[in-house]
Amino acid sequence: MKLKYLTFISINLAFIILSISLLYFSSNHSDVTNGSQISTSSQKNVSDKEKPDNLVINGTINDSFFSSALNAGLTSKQIFSFTEALHNSVNFIDGIEDGTPYSIVLDKDTSHIRSFFYTENNRLHTIQLANNGLYYNELGINLSSNKLILPTGNLFRISSHFSKKRKHPIVGIVQAHVGTDYATPIGTPVMSVSKGIVSRSEYHPLAGNFITIKHNNGITTRYLHLNDRYVNKGDHVYKGEIIGKTGNSGRTTGPHLHFEYIVNNIPQDFTKLHNNIEMPLNNKNQKKLLKCINLSKTLITKILKEA
Ligand SMILES: [Zn+2]
Numbered sequence: 389m390k391l392k393y394l395t396f397i398s399i400n401l402a403f404i405i406l407s408i409s410l411l412y413f414s415s416n417h418s419d420v421t422n423g424s425q426i427s428t429s430s431q432k433n434v435s436d437k438e439k440p441d442n443l444v445i446n447g448t449i450n451d452s453f454f455s456s457a458l459n460a461g462l463t464s465k466q467i468f469s470f471t472e473a474l475h476n477s478v479n480f481i482d483g484i485e486d487g488t489p490y491s492i493v494l495d496k497d498t499s500h501i502r503s504f505f506y507t508e509n510n511r512l513h514t515i516q517l518a519n520n521g522l523y524y525n526e527l528g529i530n531l532s533s534n535k536l537i538l539p540t541g542n543l544f545r546i547s548s549h550f551s552k553k554r555k556h557p558i559v560g561i562v563q564a565h566v567g568t569d570y571a572t573p574i575g576t577p578v579m580s581v582s583k584g585i586v587s588r589s590e591y592h593p594l595a596g597n598f599i600t601i602k603h604n605n606g607i608t609t610r611y612l613h614l615n616d617r618y619v620n621k622g623d624h625v626y627k628g629e630i631i632g633k634t635g636n637s638g639r640t641t642g643p644h645l646h647f648e649y650i651v652n653n654i655p656q657d658f659t660k661l662h663n664n665i666e667m668p669l670n671n672k673n674q675k676k677l678l679k680c681i682n683l684s685k686t687l688i689t690k691i692l693k694e695a
Contacts, residue, residue: 443494444691448487449506453480457492462501466494470501474515474523476534477627479583484508484624493684503684511618513629516681524677527577528669529628535666536581537628539611539647540570542668547571547644550657558639566655567610567648572634574643578611580625581649589617595646596638599631605651612646613638 447460457467471480484490490506495517504515514526522532529537548569553562584603591597597614615635625631636643649658669677 443492443496443499444688445492445494446490446688446692447492448489449484450486452482453484456490460492462492466499466501470504473532477531477583478515479624479626482624483583483626491688493687503681505685505688509618511630513626514681516677516684518673518677518680524669525626525628526678526681527579527628527630528674528677529579530666530669531626531628533666535664536661537579537666537668538570538662539578539581539609540572540576540634540645541579541628543662544570544572544576544645546659547642548646550655550659558641567612567646568658570634570645570647572643572645574615574633574635576634576645577630578614578632578634578645579628580631581609581627582607583624583626584609586619586621586623586625586631589620589623592638594639596640597632597635598638601625601631606653608648608650608653610646610648610650612648613640613644 445457445460445462447456449456450459453471454467458464471478474480484506485508488506488508490504492501492505493503494500495502500517502517506513515523515531516526517523522530524530527541529541546568548565550568551565553564556563556565578599580601582603584601584607586599587602587608588598588600595612597617598610598612599614599617599619600608600610602608611632613635614632615637616633617631619625619629619631634643634645647658649656649661668674
């Protein structure tokens with residue numbers, strides 16, 4: 389913690405960047421992203437403007453997100469309003485590794501953190517504030533909500549239900565099927581349904597490539613038959629983080645995701661929770677969200693080139 393007091397002069401170029409911003413966001417709280425737009429006028433030299441339109445900060449996580457953001461010049465109020473809004477979905481205390489590069493775009497009107505990008509293990513993670521006041525990841529998962537999500541985001545056809553007694557389609561014997569099978573095309577992104585820590589990420593002849601995540605309140609989730617695994621044992625994951633892609637690995641009769649939801653070591657029927665699940669943004673709002681994300685990315689790229 390002492391770092392935040394010792395190194396108030398940031399390692400990044402925040403103060404240069406503060407004076408160069410060009411992006412105009414307007415706030416329209418009735419829709420997800422209506423009203424966000426970038427100024428098309430080029431303002432290479434804005435030093436004669438009274439204040440910058442938007443603020444961009446590029447830095448590296450050092451010690452913690454809190455101290456790094458403080459060092460970069462954000463106020464504790466800005467940081468806490470951001471982390472508090474996301475506390476159900478993201479672990480900011482030790483969820484992001486030291487040395488991780490990040491970029492922040494601030495809203496010009498509210499000074500709230502509008503976009504947060506960081507790159508960990510060569511994967512870019514995105515948190516974007518929409519104009520409805522909620523934060524989303526790039527797949528349109530609402531990170532401000534405390535609700536669970538489906539491991540595939542949207543609902544796919546269930547090819548095999550949770551059952552205490554099921555005749556196994558391959559071995560033919562009656563045994564429990566302690567998960568839900570979602571019939572997904574190969575390569576569908578698989579997300580952690582809640583924040584947690586990866587306890588296993590391995591290959592097994594029957595389960596194929598599988599991932600196990602431990603969450604709060606005695607909850608464990610398992611994701612089987614994946615083609616790709618993007619996380620390793622010990623990794624922190626946030627709700628909606630893409631942990632892998634679906635596939636057909638292990639013993640299967642076709643591509644699907646076998647998903648298990650376990651509470652205090654007892655597998656539960658996850659479909660019973662389907663009614664209370666947070667669904668991703670619809671296509672129309674997802675497009676608007678991506679537009680906002682891309683505007684922030686463009687701004688950051690522009691700032692980095694000019695710095
Ligand atoms: Zn299954």
